[in-house]
Amino acid sequence: MAHTKAEKVKNAKPVRDAQTTQSVILAVAEEEFAQHGFRGTRTEAIAAKTEVSKSMIYYYFKDKEGLYQAVLEQSHADLLETVDKLELEHLSPEIALKKFLKALLDCVSRNPKLPTIMFYEAVQNQGKYYKRSSSVNIDTTLVQILEQGVATGVFRQLDPFQSAINIMGTCLFYFIGVGNIQQFPQGKRLLSKAMLEQHAQEAIALILAGVRQS
Structure with a gap:
């Protein structure tokens, strides 16, 4: 078991x-x-x-807030460490975006509760504790990659901030909506290794196709 x-x-x-x-x-x-x-x-x-x-x-x-803040920090520690090691600032925007997305999806696959915690954080607390946490750096990194891609002409003329929101939704709704998605016959094994790998491949391909110059 x-x-x-x-x-x-x-x-x-x-x-x-x-x-x-x-x-x-x-x-x-x-x-x-x-x-x-x-x-x-x-x-x-x-x-x-x-x-x-x-x-x-x-x-x-100290208190419930301190425990919650510690959980937020620990939940993002794996992703922050992984992204830091990638040294994305030395890569082309498209490769940096691909590596960032792969790191994000791999880390969330290892800790599928993280997106749900962040969903509750937004709904219940309006980001009060999120803005105090180092997880803000993850979203900032994504926006910076998109900004660089637009500036160098690698990505189409998109709004980096709005696009980052949509990209995060594409990657993370899979985990937040697992209870609903599992009601479909195709979604019975949504958190299996094979399905998680397929989700990562599909999400990355969709996002890269959406940001590239046509």
């Missing part, structure tokens, strides 16, 4: 040290925030599932 990320972390060590305890809390909190959003998540539920007292959670993360 497959185990959740939280269960794997929770069972990692028979005796928890501080780092393991924080990892367990973050893993369970991520699942709760993905399911209920910031407003609907109860710290008591996280404490019960982690077998850690509420006071201990607050010892590590």
Whole structure:
């Protein structure tokens, strides 16, 4: 039987040290925030599932807001590190865009709860915590790639900001809408490795075709 990320972390060590305890809390909190959003998540539920007292959670993360902000940072850490290593500023705009999209989709495939957490962040909090997080750098990077592509004539005359919004929607709605999409016969195995790879290929091809000069 497959185990959740939280269960794997929770069972990692028979005796928890501080780092393991924080990892367990973050893993369970991520699942709760993905399911209920910031407003609907109860710290008591996280404490019960982690077998850690509420006071201990607050010892590590100060309060519910601190825990939520930590989850946002951790959820984006993989993507931020991957994108940073690509050194996109040294690549042509089209190659940079392709590598950025591949990194984005690979990272989200490894953590499919991330888009849902960000959806709740937009709906419930109007981006209050998003703007404080390093995840803003991801969207800024995409806009900069598009700006460079337009400036050098590689991409058509598009609005980089509006196009970045549409590109993110193309990549991430797949994960946000999984519950609805799975109702179609073709969507039964939406999060399987094969389907995730197909989604990445289709999304990247569609986006590149849309931004190129005709």
